[in-house]
Amino acid sequence: MELLCCEVDPMRRALPDPNLLYDDRVLHNLLTIEERYLPQCSYFKCVQKDIQPFMRRMVATWMLEVCEEQKCEEEVFPLAMNYLDRFLAVVPTRKCHLQLLGAVCMFLASKLKETIPLTAEKLCIYTDNSIKPQELLEWELVVLGKLKWNLAAVTPHDFIEHILRKVPLPKDKLLLIRKHAQTFIALCATDFNFAMYPPSMIATGSVGAAICGLQLDDGDSLTDLLAKITNTDVDCLKACQEQIEAVLVNSLQQVRQQQQQQSNSSKTVDELDQASTPTDVRDINL
Template sequence: MCCEADTLRRAYEDPVLLRDNRVLQNLLQTEDRYQPSPTYFACVQTDIKPNMREMVAQWMLEVCEEQQCEEEVFPLSMNYLDRFLSVLDLPRTRLQLLGAVCMFLASKLKETNPLSAEKLVIYTDSSITLEELMDMELLVLNKLKWDLSADCKFINYPPSMIAAGSVGAAAHGLRMDIGHSLLLSLHKILNIDIDCLKSCQDQIEQTLSSNLSYVAQTPETMATKIDHHQSHRVHREGQPTTPTDVQDIVF
C-alpha cells in the first residue's frame, strides 16, 4: 500500500558503493578496455597514416554537423574508429567505410532517429555499398566485443584521470589552498603519476577557460563567425559530399 509521507524522504548512503574498495578497483580495471592504443600507427597499421585519419575524421564531422547529430555521436564514433584501428590492420581503401560504420553505430546508441545506412552510402558518393556497410558493422562490433558505451571525452586520458583532474581543477578554481596535498592524495588512491595528473588538470582548466571565453562573446560576434563558417561549407544537392582528399587516400 502506498502512503503519502509528511517528510521528504532522501536516498540513503549505500555502504557498498562508498565503503567497499572493490568498486573503485573494478572501475579502474575495466576502464582500459575503452582506451585506444596511442601507438597503433607504428605497431598495428601498415597502410593507414595519421593524415589519412585526419581527413576521414573531418568528413565524419561534416556529416554529423549536417545531420545535426547529438554532440556525443562524433567523438564516440572516433573512439570506435581508434579502438578498431588499435587491434586490426586495415587497408586505406576501407578507412572511409570504417568511418561510416562508426558513425552508424554511434548514432544508433545516442540518437532517437539514427543515421540510416542508405544516407551514409550517399555521403560517401556511393563509394561503398549497403552490403559492405552491414558486413563491416559486424566486424567492428566483433573487434570491439560489442562494448560500445565508452567515455569519449579527453580520449587520450582514462576516465579515472579525467575525474581526478576535474577534482583538482575544481579545487584550484575555488582558490582552495590544497593543490599539492590533493594531488598526492589522488596519486595514492588511483596510482596515477603526479605529472600526468597535473597535465590532465591543466588541460581541463585550459578547455574551461577557452569555452567560457567563447560563451562570453557577444551574440553578434558569434553569429558572424557562424555565418562565415557556413559560407565556406561545401555542399552538393544540400548534402556534404566526400572531400577530394578523402578519396585521394586510396591512391
C-alpha cells in the same frame, strides 16, 4: 476509442539514475575495467602502413561534424572513435576504407546510445555517396567481429557525472563545466595523442581544464581533489590538463586560419557546396 501516440518530441532523454550516480561502487567498477577498452597498441607504429595520423584527424573531424549536425548524444562520437581506434589497432586498413570505417563506427555507436539511431542511408549521403548502404552493413559485421561484439566501452563521459557531483561548486556552475568538459572530450577524441589515455584521466583533465578556463579554480587544492576522485596521479593529471588546453588553443588557431582562407578564397558557392560532405575527406581516398 483509438489508441494514438501523441508524443511531440521523439528525442526523449533518460534522466540520471541516482542509484548509479551516488554509489561509489559504480565509479570503482568503471575505474577497474576502463583499460580493457583501450587500443592494444600505438597502431601507427606497428599495424598501419597506409594510414597516417593526419588522415585519422581528418576522418575524426568529419565524424564529429556529422554527429553535431545530426544532434547525436554527446557519447556517440567518443564511443565511435573508441571503436575506430580498437579496430585499427588489430586490422591493417587501406586509406580508401577509412571513411567507410568511420561511418560504420558512428552507425554502431548511435545504435548503442541513441533513441533513434543514424541510418545507413543517411551516413552514405554524408560520404557524398562514395559508399553504398550494403557495403556499410557488410563492414558492420566485420567491425563487430574484430571488436568481439564488445561495444559497451567505457568512455570519458561515463566519469563526468561522478566527478561533478564531488566538486564543491554551485549547481549553475556545474552545468557550464559539464558543457565545456564535453567539448574538451570531443577534442581529445580527434587527437590520436589521447587514444591510449585512460578515459578517467581524459574526463578528469577535461573537467579541470573547464574549471580553469572558467576561472573557478582555487589553486592546487581543486586539482588534488580531482586526482583523488579518479585515483589519478596529480602530476599526470596536470600534464593531461595542460595537453588538453594546448589542443584547444591549436584547434582555435586552425579555425581562424580556415576562416581567413575562406574569406580570401575566390571559390563560388557552387564549388563550396560540391566540396563539403560536410567536411571534405576525399583526399584520403586518393
